[in-house]
Amino acid sequence: MSEQAPVIVWFRRDLRLADNPALEHACESGQAVLPVYIFDDEAEGAWPDGGASKWWLYYSLKSLRKDLEELGSRLLLLEGKSGDVLTGLCKSTQANGVFWNRRYEPSIVARDTEIKKTLADQGLLTRSFNGSLLQSPLSVTNKSGTPFKVFTPFWKHIQKLSTRKPIAKSQQLHAPGAWPRTESLDYFGLLPKRDWADGFAKEWTPGERGGQVALSVFRDKYVGKYSDLRDTPSVRGVSRLSPHLHFGELSPNQIWHAMDREKNEPYLRQIAWREFGHHLLYHYSDTPEKPLRPEFKKFPWRPDKRHLKAWQMGQTGYPIVDAGMRELWHTGWMHNRVRMIASSFLVKHLLQPWQAGAEWFWDTLVDADLANNTMGWQWVAGCGADAAPYFRIFNPITQGERFDGDGEYTRKWVPEIAGLPDKYLFKPWEATAELLEEAGIDLGNTYPKPIVDHPEARQLALDAYADMRS
Incomplete structure (x- = not known):
């Protein structure tokens, strides 16, 4: 040259x-x-x-x-x-x-x-x-030489493979003698015209420096508590590195080599889970639109624009679901445990196609990664690799009580019911008229009544699953 x-x-x-x-x-x-x-x-x-x-x-x-x-x-x-x-x-x-x-x-x-x-x-x-990955999808196969479809063997396999050590940043770039014309960043109209993203800047610092700071904070303060706190949405228990990874402000190699492999294995499994998503997408290219398990093409979904809209806006009447959907709208992110609860509610309580949920997440998540968004929704719907069984249906009441026992997370994002005692926070429809009045709640007006009945919705989902199998 x-x-x-x-x-x-x-x-x-x-x-x-x-x-x-x-x-x-x-x-x-x-x-x-x-x-x-x-x-x-x-x-x-x-x-x-x-x-x-x-x-x-x-x-x-x-x-x-x-x-x-x-x-x-x-x-x-x-x-x-x-x-x-x-x-x-x-x-x-x-x-x-x-x-x-x-x-x-x-x-x-x-x-x-x-x-x-x-x-x-x-x-x-x-x-x-x-x-962008620890391993190229082409280099990872099972003993039969075919792609993995189950995570645990995939995880065991990639642990045996060597990973590239991070490369130090170049300290100088040789500039050309003349620079070509460039458009301004504002020319591309990336920022939303509506104010729905105003809360993002309070939560995030995009860019490589922001990613490095986030990695250092997580490694030094939180990763040791990851196993204990990862499922509690009211505390800082997860890394929040996903958008930095998605945009490549951090590489998985930087994270992998910044952690102690033995002490931090529970978190490093999540990096491997991201790898697994890209492995699946590479080998099964139509999964963003079609289920990996072909029998789910026959699943009797019940598309309903009213139900979908209520879910999107956090107005389902189930507080833990609504809290998650509102967190998503205001911050561009949702805690992973609540993602599972809210996603499950859409596909199993409301019988809405998982693709509709994936599309909404794609538009509203700052970490909207095609591989992981696809894998996550197919996992929840039961139609993907290593997926949760379709008949495992999260109870949104007990899920809220279990993972947000003191109600801190739910009260933050659903303030109109904050005055309820813990006993009724995740099922306000069971509170007495006196308690509702004391809390300033008018069910059906200030906060919606449940758009579906949990036991009935659960049975409808099980019936739909049985119909598909038959």
Whole structure:
């Protein structure tokens, strides 16, 4: 390669400078480095970024741009079909190579393969690297040489595999002699026009630095209590690293090597669970829309826009479900235990298709990851790999009492019933008229009555499951 020609580093879901294999190899080439991010919704197929993800992406790109500028570089922001943009950029800058970190969503793999061939046919160097997973999905198979469908054997297997140690951040990037034109970040309209995301900034600090701080805080203060506190939504018991992982502000390798493998195994299993989701999506590409277990194609769902809307807005009349859905709306995130409760309620109490829930989460979660969103919803619905049995139906009353016993979480997000005693907090319809009046509650007006009866809904779900099997 000519030393005067730059090399392009194509950023995607790897918005960081440290432990970035594509960036590291570009720096080692001795060429000037052109960092670029391309807005290409067409490449995402049916799953372009949702509203919450766009909010995060805006601030993550803003952070990355600042970090690059501190190294004497810039971030080019361009729009269009990725292959066309890269080809045009190579011509206009005389770049002779494009480096990137792989994504493993099937539609992206197909697109990237085509781009690599097109660039190579033009005599350009293309190099891609695994910067988003501990292991490439191609390198992980069971003893039969086929993909895993059960997590525990998958977990045992990947523990035996070596993982790449994190790469230190480059301290300087060689800038090109001239910079191409770039769009402004505001040009892309990522921030919502409505004020529904106003609460996000109080909860999150997008960007690589925010991710590093979050990792340090979790490792130093909370990971040792993870097993005891992970299911309690009112306390800081989980890592909250998922959006940083999704946008590649942190790599799984950085987390894996920051933890003690033996002491922190319960948490590291969650990193492996994320890997498992990407493993499944890579090998079973239609699972975002179709159940992995084919018999569930016959499941008798009962789509109901009124029920779906009540669930989305946290107005089901079941306080622990409503608390979770409101936390999601205001913060772009929901505690994992409550995610399971709220998701189960949608598919098993309301008999709404799991795809409808996945679509809502995709739009409202800041950590909306296609692999993990798909796996999580199929797990709850009972139609995925290693899934919870469909006939295991969470009772939203006892789940609230068990995991939010003092009601702190529920009272925060459903303040209109905060005055109820603990005994009735998760079943306000059983409180006496006097208690409801004292608490300032008018059931059906200030807080909804349950939109379904739990025992009846449970039986309908079991009947639907039996119908499908027969």
